[in-house]
Amino acid sequence: MAVLQQRWDPLSRTTRFHTFACRPRRIFAAVTPTTRTTTTSRPDRNLVVVEPRLPSSSSTPSSVARRKTEIDPSELESTWAHRAWVTAGCTTLFVSLGKALLGSFQSHIWVEPSLAALLGYFLADLGSGVYHWGIDNYGGAETPFFGGQIAAFQGHHRFPWTITRRQFANNLHALARAVAFSVLPLDLWNADPVVHAFACAFAGCIMFSQQFHAWAHDNKTRLPRAVVALQDAGVLVSRAQHAAHHRAPYSNNYCIVSGAWNRFLDENKVLEAMEMVIFFRFGTRPRSWSEPGSSWAEEIQTSRADTEHLQAS
Amino acid sequence: MACISLPKPPITSLPTQNHRNPSPYALPISSKSSESQFYGIKLSTTAAFSTAPSSCPHIARRGLIVAKVSKGSSPPSFTLKDQDGKSVSLSKFKGKPVVVYFYPADETPGCTKQACAFRDSYEKFKKAGAEVIGISGDDTASHKAFVKKYRLPFTLLSDEGNKVRKDWGVPSDLFGTLPGRQTYVLDKKGVVQLIYNNQFQPEKHIDETLKLLQSL
Numbered sequence: 001m002a003v004l005q006q007r008w009d010p011l012s013r014t015t016r017f018h019t020f021a022c023r024p025r026r027i028f029a030a031v032t033p034t035t036r037t038t039t040t041s042r043p044d045r046n047l048v049v050v051e052p053r054l055p056s057s058s059s060t061p062s063s064v065a066r067r068k069t070e071i072d073p074s075e076l077e078s079t080w081a082h083r084a085w086v087t088a089g090c091t092t093l094f095v096s097l098g099k100a101l102l103g104s105f106q107s108h109i110w111v112e113p114s115l116a117a118l119l120g121y122f123l124a125d126l127g128s129g130v131y132h133w134g135i136d137n138y139g140g141a142e143t144p145f146f147g148g149q150i151a152a153f154q155g156h157h158r159f160p161w162t163i164t165r166r167q168f169a170n171n172l173h174a175l176a177r178a179v180a181f182s183v184l185p186l187d188l189w190n191a192d193p194v195v196h197a198f199a200c201a202f203a204g205c206i207m208f209s210q211q212f213h214a215w216a217h218d219n220k221t222r223l224p225r226a227v228v229a230l231q232d233a234g235v236l237v238s239r240a241q242h243a244a245h246h247r248a249p250y251s252n253n254y255c256i257v258s259g260a261w262n263r264f265l266d267e268n269k270v271l272e273a274m275e276m277v278i279f280f281r282f283g284t285r286p287r288s289w290s291e292p293g294s295s296w297a298e299e300i301q302t303s304r305a306d307t308e309h310l311q312a313s
Numbered sequence: 314m315a316c317i318s319l320p321k322p323p324i325t326s327l328p329t330q331n332h333r334n335p336s337p338y339a340l341p342i343s344s345k346s347s348e349s350q351f352y353g354i355k356l357s358t359t360a361a362f363s364t365a366p367s368s369c370p371h372i373a374r375r376g377l378i379v380a381k382v383s384k385g386s387s388p389p390s391f392t393l394k395d396q397d398g399k400s401v402s403l404s405k406f407k408g409k410p411v412v413v414y415f416y417p418a419d420e421t422p423g424c425t426k427q428a429c430a431f432r433d434s435y436e437k438f439k440k441a442g443a444e445v446i447g448i449s450g451d452d453t454a455s456h457k458a459f460v461k462k463y464r465l466p467f468t469l470l471s472d473e474g475n476k477v478r479k480d481w482g483v484p485s486d487l488f489g490t491l492p493g494r495q496t497y498v499l500d501k502k503g504v505v506q507l508i509y510n511n512q513f514q515p516e517k518h519i520d521e522t523l524k525l526l527q528s529l
Contacts, residue, residue, distance in 0.1 A: 249422075251422070268513075269423075269513045272423070272513070273491075273513065275422075276421060276423075276490075277490045277491060279418070279421065280417070280418075280492070289420070289421065289422060
């Protein structure tokens with residue numbers, strides 16, 4: 001089945017169309033069933049046998065491998081509603097940016113707005129991590145308001161590569177909607193350039209975090225040079241850092257703007273502490289603690305191009 | 314500080330938070346840690362943590378709580394059910410060093426790492442002639458599953474209601490939201506030789522206890 005694919009690349013300023021003339025070949029692979037508990041010293045391996053992280057009994061690795069899961073290509077396409085929400089989000093951001101620039105120009109204050117914008121960018125990475133952690137670990141498709149995002153991220157863990165095939169507005173519309181509603185009141189009732197500089201940078205990075213996320217999944221050779229350079233410089237989340245998020249134990253590297261907070265959050269076990277507090281307070285276990293059943297098994301769909309992509313990366 | 318002032322209501326009414334808490338792991342832990350840190354290490358080297366004699370285990374006067382077990386003291390005895398439902402008393406282990414480690418709960422990331430680290434070094438503990446006992450508020454069925462899943466070669470005891478945890482004065486972490494992770498090493502005479510507290514570096518408990526056991 002031919003799938004017409006639109007890839008919108010903001011930095012290259014081009015819109016590329018990819019036509020897959022042949023039906024994509026699929027490779028199914030359960031994520032390596034490893035133990036979640038590793039310790040540095042294991043003097044006697046005969047004594048210590050760790051049960052592997054196998055999928056549930058009803059879903060053995062072979063059955064996972066056999067299972068054919070179709071992804072409806074239309075799920076990856078942008079609709080007019082998606083585009084409308086992205087347009088709305090971008091409009092509120094441009095208004096905020098304009099107010100920040102205009103206010104700075106009129107008041108001749110540039111340092112504070114610049115610092116505010118930097119702070120916004122820096123904190124957006126933290127915000128993206130906390131949000132990503134929350135929807136990865138708690139709730140479900142039926143959760144009010146966040147259900148769609150939770151289901152989408154669950155699907156993303158099974159089919160990580162699809163994010164690179166998702167059209168631009170399809171990928172960003174949910175966050176764009178949140179940004180539109182959050183920034184609009186500021187646009188209407190606030191004129192402080194410092195506030196706008198912060199809001200514009202923070203909300204902009206949050207909204208485009210899904211694009212940064214998609215780039216973190218893509219092959220280096222298929223990304224614009226500018227994006228690769230920004231990833232390598234740590235301005236955008238790197239492919240290597242985000243790849244670690246998709247490996248067991250699936251409980252680290254949640255931040256998807258610059259990834260600057262990942263090391264701090266992981267080394268200090270901040271999110272693990274929050275999971276523990278939630279567990280003892282509400283009795284809710286995060287998904288990352290549980291055995292990865294079939295829903296955590298990554299299934300790799302690949303066309304010939306994708307195979308090359310995987311080999312290259 | 315050994316003494317911690319508690320707001321009213323005092324210790325006896327604290328478990329009432331359970332009605333708001335659906336978690337079976339609700340914390341009736343009363344002692345807030347002033348020593349246990351988020352990422353920190355506490356090696357108890359003095360008896361300053363407690364001013365209470367070990368012969369007077371229950372002290373909750375005028376809203377003051379005193380940690381009972383300190384280095385050089387004999388901890389309160391206990392009898393708890395192990396993973397097979399058998400009653401186990403601390404006194405049973407007299408005559409050999411004992412490592413008693415309190416941990417938050419079975420099947421949580423840090424506790425699994427800690428249990429597996431104890432398991433992986435178990436031969437070293439046996440060589441030192443020491444017994445390892447883990448204690449948490451989980452029930453025996455949970456312990457049984459935990460032991461089976463990770464092939465743990467040592468005893469896990471169910472301290473449902475966290476009575477022993479309270480009696481021993483194990484401090485909680487993160488402003489009382491988490492049960493503390495604290496390890497005690499008792500010598501052959503049942504006297505505490507080491508108290509080690511570290512919530513988020515669970516494997517370090519093994520290194521510290523082994524270091525101490527090898528010096529005994």
